[in-house]
Amino acid sequence: MTKILRTLIISLFITVVVFSLTACNSDNAQSNVNGKRTIKIGYLPITHAVPLYIEKELEKSQSRSFHLELIKFGSWPELMDALNTGRIDGASVLVELAMKAKEQGVDLKAVALGHRDGNVVVTSHDIHSVKDLKGKNFAIPHKFSTHNLLLYQMLKQEGFTYKDVNIVELPPAEMPAALSEGRVSGYAVAEPFGALSVAMNKGKVLFQSEELWKHSVCCALVLRNDFIRNEKKLAQEFVSEYVKAGKKAELKDDYTYEAASKYMNVNKDVLHLSLKWISFNDLKIDKNAYEELRQYMIETGLSKNPPAYREFVDNSLIDKVK
Template sequence: MAIIAVLLVLSACSSAGNGKEAKPGNEKKRIVQIGYLPITHAAPLYIEEELGLADGGYDNFELKLVKFGSWPDLMDALNTGKIDGASVLIELAMRAKEQGVDLKAVALGHKDGNVIVAAPDINSVQDLKGKPFAIPHKYSTHNVLLYQMLKGAGLQYTDVEAVQLPPAEMPVALAEGRISGYVVAEPFGAKAVVIDKGKVLFQSEELWPESVDCAFVLRGALIKDEPNIAQELVEKYVAAGKVAEQKDQQAKQILKKYMNVDDNVLELSLQWIKYDELKLDEASYEVLRQYMIEMELSEQPPTFEEFVDNSLIEKVL
């Protein structure tokens, strides 16, 4: 007992002298990891991280953005809990939710900003019949836009050869004649137009006003178990969206830090996209649900109540 008492005294002295004792307000913050692909549609995330660093961080957490090279890689990390959330194609997140992954959409990534790009010799939708047309993923708003365009022109989805390509490869494939058109996230649509290898056949709002594309999703556990972090995360995200919508030099410099993009391409890309009104409304979501069923992408896509959590963004707005 005497030996134990001496050891306790020595331990206390050591702790008092090593400077490592916890101090109020000096605890290590929780690191929140959010995944993204380097596209214009994730601009609010880039700005949120940069503004957070400039302002000295957040009250409840530290934000770390994690870059991915493909949607499957990002979804694998999100579904397995390796990251806490992501800016992602909403259809992929809906599919994961349908399969039992606890995800919630808390905001949109953007509004509009998807263009149907075609080769210079394509002058109408009918000209695409029998030709290869690229989309980034089967579960994407881009695939839905292709379906809508063909349906509106009296064609079947099978009248074109839909091929899945990585977004960065699409402008090159169009320039080389391997595809006759594509629809994808920015800035890859603008790239083909700027280098004069493609032209805009349709803007997304011409085919589907208020279309739903990328969403900011969080794992349900973060919202439930760490509500203060989730609330601050969304609050800063909405503020970053307002900065992105200004499309000024500050916003452009931040975007270029996260994306390898030419100034002219970025300028054109930003003309097509909006970052205000990032709240996901039920009417727009229901249109997407019905298209997923009609296209046989999903038998029972999650309902608005099951998948969307607007409680965080409503507190901000």
């Protein structure tokens, strides 16, 4: 009798565990609000994700087939972990991080740009040229970033290499303080953290990104391919609304500031300066620009075989936006 009872208890336990795991997996990223599928998109609170903020805010006055949930992360590794494991459907993310995940077997697709241009190299006031940075500390947010590649281009164009500066990886929000305190002599980072130093007169712009690398690709809107494949209509609607939000963001008016300020803790003057440097027009990922990015990743040793354009970029959704 005891043996039979023990067997029943074990069987019941296994059934509960299996059911729980199945429920967790099926609800990994999916949930519903008022009968609408919730699309979960990750972001860091930066200017480069403004189209997402506006798409979310416009939801209040529009009729859609989905509910958009924006999930804030404190770091790129945390965001990528959620994206790679399917806890979110997509993200606005440093494209190099997504490319590396794709190279490692995570089935991701880049469906749009986050922005165009809008990255600056900021230095202390005593730095007047690239040669003045030799032997100095220079901060980047992550080695898998366009900011790292902009540093590479800046050094290369002046006959220097990575070895000529001390590269420091810092969280973006820490960079303005690090520059002000003299812990670094310069940095390249997503906005608004470049504008913050300039607005406070703690630093200056040494280069705009387009001066170093025309048509550079930085942040991208990346979706899990299983979401695109299984819910094509919703993915299409989401991207269509994203592109429309990008066009509205390009107006850079009071609405843009009000929408962005709900997701970013930033002074209005700083955000206005940040928006002055950035564009949200034409968010389609260009093949030539992407191939140039691939080449730089190989040159710098970030990747031996970054994913080809046709493997990683999916323009099928943005091409259908009217």
